[in-house]
Amino acid sequence: MSxxxxxxxxxxxxxxxxxxxLFPSLLIFAFFMFWPFIYTIYxxxxxxxxxxxxxxxxxxxxxxxxxxxPKSYKIFGNTFIYIAILLVLxxxxxxxxxxxxxxxxxRFKGFYKGALFMPAFISLxxxxxxxxxxxxxxxxxxxxxxxxxxxxxxxxxxxxGWVIFVLSLITSWxxxxxxxxxxxxxxxxxxxxxxxxxxxxxxxxxxxxFQIVLPMSSATGIYVFIITIVQGLxxxxxxxxxxxxxxxxxxSSNAIYHAYHEAxxxxxxxxxxxxxxxxxxxxxxxxxxxxxFVERGIYYEN
Amino acid sequence: MKKLVILFTFVTLLLAxxxxxxxxxxxxxxxSNESGxxxxxxxxxxxxxxxxxxxxxxxxxxxxxxxxTEVIAKFxxxxxxxxxxxxxxxxxAGKAPAIIQVGWSFLNYFANNFEYSSPQAIIDxxxxxxxxxxxDYFLSNVLALAQGPDGEQIGIPxxxxxxxxxxxxxxxxxxxxxxxxxxxxxxVKEFSKTIKEQTGKFGVYIQQPADNWATQALLExxxxxxxxDGKATFASEEGIKAYQxxxxxxxxxxxxxxxxxxxxIQSFIDGNVAMLYTTIAQRSNVQSNSQFDVAAIKSPAxxxxxxxxPAGGAMLAITAKDEEQKKxxxxxxxxxxxxxxxxxxxxxxxxxxxRKDVAEAENGLKDFLAENEMMNAAIEQMDGVVPWTSFPxxxxxxxxxxxxxxxxxxxxxSISVEDGLKATEQQINKLLQ
Numbered sequence: 235m236s237x238x239x240x241x242x243x244x245x246x247x248x249x250x251x252x253x254x255x256l257f258p259s260l261l262i263f264a265f266f267m268f269w270p271f272i273y274t275i276y277x278x279x280x281x282x283x284x285x286x287x288x289x290x291x292x293x294x295x296x297x298x299x300x301x302x303x304p305k306s307y308k309i310f311g312n313t314f315i316y317i318a319i320l321l322v323l324x325x326x327x328x329x330x331x332x333x334x335x336x337x338x339x340x341r342f343k344g345f346y347k348g349a350l351f352m353p354a355f356i357s358l359x360x361x362x363x364x365x366x367x368x369x370x371x372x373x374x375x376x377x378x379x380x381x382x383x384x385x386x387x388x389x390x391x392x393x394x395g396w397v398i399f400v401l402s403l404i405t406s407w408x409x410x411x412x413x414x415x416x417x418x419x420x421x422x423x424x425x426x427x428x429x430x431x432x433x434x435x436x437x438x439x440x441x442x443x444f445q446i447v448l449p450m451s452s453a454t455g456i457y458v459f460i461i462t463i464v465q466g467l468x469x470x471x472x473x474x475x476x477x478x479x480x481x482x483x484x485x486s487s488n489a490i491y492h493a494y495h496e497a498x499x500x501x502x503x504x505x506x507x508x509x510x511x512x513x514x515x516x517x518x519x520x521x522x523x524x525x526x527f528v529e530r531g532i533y534y535e536n
Numbered sequence: 537m538k539k540l541v542i543l544f545t546f547v548t549l550l551l552a553x554x555x556x557x558x559x560x561x562x563x564x565x566x567x568s569n570e571s572g573x574x575x576x577x578x579x580x581x582x583x584x585x586x587x588x589x590x591x592x593x594x595x596x597x598x599x600x601x602x603x604x605t606e607v608i609a610k611f612x613x614x615x616x617x618x619x620x621x622x623x624x625x626x627x628x629a630g631k632a633p634a635i636i637q638v639g640w641s642f643l644n645y646f647a648n649n650f651e652y653s654s655p656q657a658i659i660d661x662x663x664x665x666x667x668x669x670x671x672d673y674f675l676s677n678v679l680a681l682a683q684g685p686d687g688e689q690i691g692i693p694x695x696x697x698x699x700x701x702x703x704x705x706x707x708x709x710x711x712x713x714x715x716x717x718x719x720x721x722x723x724v725k726e727f728s729k730t731i732k733e734q735t736g737k738f739g740v741y742i743q744q745p746a747d748n749w750a751t752q753a754l755l756e757x758x759x760x761x762x763x764x765d766g767k768a769t770f771a772s773e774e775g776i777k778a779y780q781x782x783x784x785x786x787x788x789x790x791x792x793x794x795x796x797x798x799x800x801i802q803s804f805i806d807g808n809v810a811m812l813y814t815t816i817a818q819r820s821n822v823q824s825n826s827q828f829d830v831a832a833i834k835s836p837a838x839x840x841x842x843x844x845x846p847a848g849g850a851m852l853a854i855t856a857k858d859e860e861q862k863k864x865x866x867x868x869x870x871x872x873x874x875x876x877x878x879x880x881x882x883x884x885x886x887x888x889x890x891r892k893d894v895a896e897a898e899n900g901l902k903d904f905l906a907e908n909e910m911m912n913a914a915i916e917q918m919d920g921v922v923p924w925t926s927f928p929x930x931x932x933x934x935x936x937x938x939x940x941x942x943x944x945x946x947x948x949x950s951i952s953v954e955d956g957l958k959a960t961e962q963q964i965n966k967l968l969q
Binding site for chain 2: 477499500502
């Protein structure tokens with residue numbers, strides 16, 4: 235009892251300022267994150283076309299529709315393929331690049347850093363439009379160059395599989411630089427004495443990478459790993475929207491794009507909301523798994 | 537510290553109050569201004585690059601010459617859907633603009649959910665001198681675009697586009713073909729095959745955006761009907777035959793590329809595809825970027841049949857509530873449909889003029905058409921214009937989407953035309969029930 239009153243007292247006297255100062259950001263969070271989230275849950279139980287003034291309550295029908303639709307599984311499958319490809323392109327490859335540029339190369343480091351980071355400045359919409367032209371399978375420059383060697387470019391934008399790969403490439407063009415710079419900074423921060431000692435002992439480069447660099451930069455590594463997954467969901471949206479609109483026959487759609495498609499193209503807000511909630515649940519589970527199994531092995535400097 | 541807190545609270549309050557104040561101001565001054573003119577709102581969807589400048593120009597011109605009315609143009613982002621949403625919000629607040637643009641696909645939704653006045657009713661009531669304005673200046677099939685299912689005139693067609701066939705004359709000549717292009721779809725197929733064989737380039741690209749506009753033109757021109765009595769009927773013999781021709785060109789002859797819309801247009805512009813079937817609204821893009829002898833010809837027909845071309849674009853509807861506003865609305869609309877205004881609208885947007893007598897008139901498009909010959913193809917085929925089918929009811933958009941899905945499947949070769957169309961037709965009819 236006395237502890238409680240003490241707590242209340244402390245809250246009154248000491249903490250109110252802190253809470254007060256937190257209030258603006260809390261307000262923003264509430265408006266732009268919590269409220270939309272609650273509203274999405276609410277909408278997922280209704281049939282509504284976004285224009286009509288009445289919403290019809292349908293219970294779990296939206297969820298049932300989604301779970302019984304084979305299209306949904308295709309789209310979730312695509313979502314994971316995107317993530318897998320982007321993990322390679324945007325997490326593994328930049329890791330290796332950062333290592334090579336920091337520890338192996340002797341010259342032109344500044345140039346590489348600048349050149350690789352450059353695309354991060356350019357809007358992904360602009361990038362997507364550029365790539366639509368560059369990779370136009372009939373008349374784009376890449377198709378012309380391949381033509382010199384007698385190769386024909388697949389019409390990727392209309393082929394299952396290819397379309398996901400190319401859209402991932404376009405996305406990674408944008409995201410690569412940022413991930414690379416972050417990893418580079420982390421690897422750069424590893425004590426040089428350790429590396430020099432290993433080199434004196436004739437430890438091969440691949441072992442330096444796997445046994446020294448990787449564990450010592452793992453805190454940043456896990457950060458890049460997670461934002462790659464998040465970006466795999468979100469950034470891919472732009473090239474999908476600009477280039478394929480989810481086609482051909484949903485072969486390039488992912489969960490986020492499809493939620494958009496349902497809500498703002500077909501105006502089925504209930505379906506869209508239910509799909510968003512399901513997507514969130516899946517990723518919540520993935521996050522819990524990550525916390526339970528991966529987080530333990532991470533080395534935090536401080 | 538305390539001072540800071542007070543300051544913060546004060547600023548927050550001030551912001552809230554001033555926001556409210558602004559809102560109130562906006563609601564009160566819509567009926568008349570200082571000089572006693574009736575003030576009306578005109579809602580449009582034309583962004584700066586899509587004719588927005590022309591809208592402003594026309595409104596300015598109108599306001600300068602009108603003694604009774606002042607028009608305020610309001611741009612609505614996100615095209616016709618955005619405008620519908622804003623109209624919904626406005627209606628919920630008990631207000632309405634006077635004149636709005638309604639996209640064809642929203643025609644039924646608009647008529648079922650909003651208050652409007654038929655233009656003819658307003659004319660009859662207040663402007664007997666304009667009694668025959670509509671019949672005199674519009675083709676009956678064009679007027680029919682803006683009619684509801686029961687034949688009531690809901691609005692007046694304003695922005696019109698139709699599909700045309702752009703041709704690369706240089707490539708046609710190179711392949712030894714008639715440089716005036718094909719007249720029928722059967723010829724399109726032959727031409728394409730010859731072009732593929734002679735030049736190695738693709739023959740034709742038929743547009744594949746996220747709608748079924750061109751598909752409807754192809755199928756209905758062959759005598760199929762997208763909808764009969766509220767049911768999907770496109771999988772008829774004629775429909776399947778028409779679709780088969782497209783699929784054959786893509787899959788069998790490989791003379792038509794299966795590309796998204798923008799890549800298709802690009803490939804025509806840089807000379808890798810000899811013919812392009814797409815909207816007249818792409819004219820200025822094609823015209824200014826093509827490096828070869830380019831022309832636009834009328835939509836091909838099917839052998840022995842006359843083409844039926846869905847209209848893209850929008851109509852103008854009167855949503856004004858009180859008498860003064862309605863009168864002012866018609867005054868402005870009449871101005872917009874004058875030869876000069878329509879000519880400006882066509883030049884600024886690339887749409888086909890909705891009314892007669894504009895193409896030949898000196899104060900109309902005579903000079904413009906002399907310079908932009910490609911526009912003629914679209915103007916000449918106005919007698920073949922039919923409404924753009926929108927599937928009825930809430931499931932309409934889903935039905936539309938199913939047709940897009942099957943297009944990908946058919947042209948991707950994963951399903952035959954007959955199976956695909958029949959299955960889709962069944963699915964759609966199930967949805968529409």
